Amino acid sequence: MGAAEDCGVKWGLAVLAFTAYAAWQLGLPLRGLGPGVVKLFGIAGQMLPPESGGQLGVFVYSLVETVAMALAATVMAGIAAFPLGLLGAGRVVPSLFARWPLRRGMDVARSIDSLLWALLFVNAVGLGPFAGVMALTMIDLGTLAKLLSETVDHASIGPVEGLEAAGANRWESVRFGILPQVLPAYTSQVLYYFESNIRHATILGIVGAGGIGTYLSDRLRVNDWREVATLVLLILLTVTVVDRCSRWARLRLERGV
Amino acid sequence: MRWAAGLAIVAGSFWVSEVSPERLWTGLPSMGRYVAGTLPARGELAGWMWGWKRWLALLWDTILIAYLGTLLGSLAGLFLSFFAARNVTPGRWVGVAARRILELARTVPELVFALIFVIAFGLGPLAGVLALALHAMGAIGKLCSDLLEHTQPGPMDGLRASGANWWEAMRYGAAPQILPGFLSYSLFRFEVNVRASSVIGFIGVGGIGQELYVAIRQFVYQDISAIVVLIVLAVAAIDQLSEWARRRIAA
Numbered sequence: 001m002g003a004a005e006d007c008g009v010k011w012g013l014a015v016l017a018f019t020a021y022a023a024w025q026l027g028l029p030l031r032g033l034g035p036g037v038v039k040l041f042g043i044a045g046q047m048l049p050p051e052s053g054g055q056l057g058v059f060v061y062s063l064v065e066t067v068a069m070a071l072a073a074t075v076m077a078g079i080a081a082f083p084l085g086l087l088g089a090g091r092v093v094p095s096l097f098a099r100w101p102l103r104r105g106m107d108v109a110r111s112i113d114s115l116l117w118a119l120l121f122v123n124a125v126g127l128g129p130f131a132g133v134m135a136l137t138m139i140d141l142g143t144l145a146k147l148l149s150e151t152v153d154h155a156s157i158g159p160v161e162g163l164e165a166a167g168a169n170r171w172e173s174v175r176f177g178i179l180p181q182v183l184p185a186y187t188s189q190v191l192y193y194f195e196s197n198i199r200h201a202t203i204l205g206i207v208g209a210g211g212i213g214t215y216l217s218d219r220l221r222v223n224d225w226r227e228v229a230t231l232v233l234l235i236l237l238t239v240t241v242v243d244r245c246s247r248w249a250r251l252r253l254e255r256g257v
Numbered sequence: 258m259r260w261a262a263g264l265a266i267v268a269g270s271f272w273v274s275e276v277s278p279e280r281l282w283t284g285l286p287s288m289g290r291y292v293a294g295t296l297p298a299r300g301e302l303a304g305w306m307w308g309w310k311r312w313l314a315l316l317w318d319t320i321l322i323a324y325l326g327t328l329l330g331s332l333a334g335l336f337l338s339f340f341a342a343r344n345v346t347p348g349r350w351v352g353v354a355a356r357r358i359l360e361l362a363r364t365v366p367e368l369v370f371a372l373i374f375v376i377a378f379g380l381g382p383l384a385g386v387l388a389l390a391l392h393a394m395g396a397i398g399k400l401c402s403d404l405l406e407h408t409q410p411g412p413m414d415g416l417r418a419s420g421a422n423w424w425e426a427m428r429y430g431a432a433p434q435i436l437p438g439f440l441s442y443s444l445f446r447f448e449v450n451v452r453a454s455s456v457i458g459f460i461g462v463g464g465i466g467q468e469l470y471v472a473i474r475q476f477v478y479q480d481i482s483a484i485v486v487l488i489v490l491a492v493a494a495i496d497q498l499s500e501w502a503r504r505r506i507a508a
Contacts, residue, residue, distance in 0.1 A: 022321040022325050025321055026318060026322065029378075029383060032378055036379075039376075040373075040374075040377040043373065043376065064273060067270070068270035069274040072267070075267050111452075112485070112489070113452060116456070120288060120292070123288055124281070124287055126280070126284070128275055130280060132274070133276055202366060203369065206459075210275075217372070220373070220376075223376065232365060232369070236361065240360075
């Protein structure tokens with residue numbers, strides 16, 4: 001008890017000291033905290049009641065666009081990541097030399113943020129939702145391919161050995177030995193990334209890549225708080241509905257219906 | 258029939274989001290040129306990282322913003338999770354309120370919080386710290402309340418039976434059971450927040466993101482690639498460190 005308590009106290013003090021250093025280093029205006037909170041409540045007050053300024057139709061369509069962007073990106077990434085993920089797996093491509101660039105490419109695609117990808121694609125394909133779709137696709141491509149490679153490498157070896165003993169070639173042993181094992185998990189991951197895409201898609205509009213973020217950032221810029229509140233409520237509603245549907249689909253999938 | 262409906266929905270989503278292979282095909286070369294333009298030519302390699310001192314300092318600021326945001330957010334999330342967990346909540350309506358607050362906090366993107374906080378608290382790192390904290394609170398609060406719902410009731414019941422009040426039962430009965438999970442989630446959140454904090458810099462809360470955004474906007478091509486490389490390296494290093502720490506917690 002004593003030793004564990006001592007250790008806890010030491011860690012607590014270290015965290016406290018580092019926190020104080022961080023606040024000092026960043027020059028956090030802690031005195032501005034009080035007035036800021038007051039101002040925040042003022043803003044919250046100005047959000048009531050939420051209204052749409054007669055543009056509810058436009059807002060709802062931009063939400064549909066957001067969901068469409070997320071879905072299109074999920075489908076594209078889900079299809080494209082499949083062969084890439086297989087090629088990145090040691091079971092399928094034993095040569096480390098061939099696999100390494102692919103794995104690193106996936107890592108880079110993942111570690112660049114969606115907003116940055118969106119800026120790049122706005123440059124390439126112009127303003128609009130397509131740039132957002134491509135940005136989401138790049139991120140998901142990296143993540144899904146990596147996850148698939150790992151699932152394949154962790155799949156049980158038994159079926160593959162059986163097939164090879166029966167004279168199957170490499171392609172056949174992958175097709176009938178590994179794919180049936182990894183497909184359900186892969187589909188479930190793709191669905192999960194659909195949920196995550198919806199969240200990301202809501203903000204891509206800030207850099208002009210389509211979706212409801214276009215209006216959200218615009219209304220924030222002109223401090224139109226009532227319409228901001230409407231947009232945030234619409235986002236909340238959509239995210240909740242999509243999460244519920246996708247969770248239901250994933251559960252059904254896991255139960256194998 | 259179901260297949261046809263699914264295909265129709267996917268086709269509709271492609272149409273609404275203006276997916277166009279030929280635009281991608283004609284646009285890719287210009288994107289390639291852009292990316293190539295940001296890379297240093299062979300003779301310029303020496304001057305490529307010219308700003309490294311300034312950039313490393315800004316990167317450190319970004320990491321500190323992520324640290325403070327994660328710390329505040331995870332503590333607030335931990336606190337709220339005791340009210341949100343269905344099995345230990347002190348009252349039904351308190352539970353409903355806590356769950357709705359956490360849901361709101363994790364659904365609204367941190368960028369939106371940051372945009373609002375910049376107006377309330379002014380430009381600068383404070384808005385960034387608070388935005389990251391609020392979002393982390395939502396995520397960690399949800400995860401911890403899930404953990405609490407799977408704890409053993411024994412220790413809590415024992416404490417309550419021997420006269421402990423709700424706070425004491427939570428502190429000595431429930432908290433120790435979820436502590437390892439909480440620490441590991443917080444570390445993971447720190448990784449997420451380092452990425453997020455390098456992006457919310459775009460809107461003027463300081464750190465490396467702001468510098469990157471300025472470089473992109475002013476077409477200082479080579480700085481863009483230099484800063485992106487630094488961010489990617491820092492994120493990878495922090496991921497490794499945090500993964501190591503999480504494995505130690507699990508052991």
